[in-house]
Amino acid sequence: MKSIYLILSSVSLLTLASCSNSSPTDSDLxxxxxxxxxxxxxxxxxxxxxxxxxxxxxxxxxVKGMKPGHLSRDPSTAKKDKAGKPIPSTAKIFRIPEFKN
Known part of the structure; x- marks a missing residue:
């Protein structure tokens, strides 16, 4: 009985939280x-x-699927390990521009 009560209360709290007017922006995330x-x-x-x-x-x-303002990496700038493979986390970061028509 307690588990049903916990589930119902959790669902109701989630429903209330989803009704709020505030939505996170990209910089919040x-x-x-x-x-x-x-x-x-x-x-x-x-x-x-x-x-x-x-x-x-x-x-x-x-950069398909990415939005202007998001960050991406240039894989050609990545350092290489001893085996010669690029290390993705060392690639330089840049910002996706606003696209013009």
Missing amino acids: NPVIADKNYPSAFQYKTSKNQVISPYRPYNVID
Whole structure:
């Protein structure tokens, strides 16, 4: 009986919480996005899925599914381990730009 009561009270609290007017913004979910210290990439031609990295060798990077303002990494700037494989966490970070038509 206690388990049913706990389940019903949990469901009712979740229902009330989902009815609130406040919704988290991107900067609430990821505090790194609020930090503006990362350089912005450049739009590649008129594509909204590709950008030019702000780091040498200025590769074109696919950012499909990412929104302007989000952060991404340039895999070509990653350091390599002893076996020669890139270490993704060492790749330089850049910001996705606002896309123009």
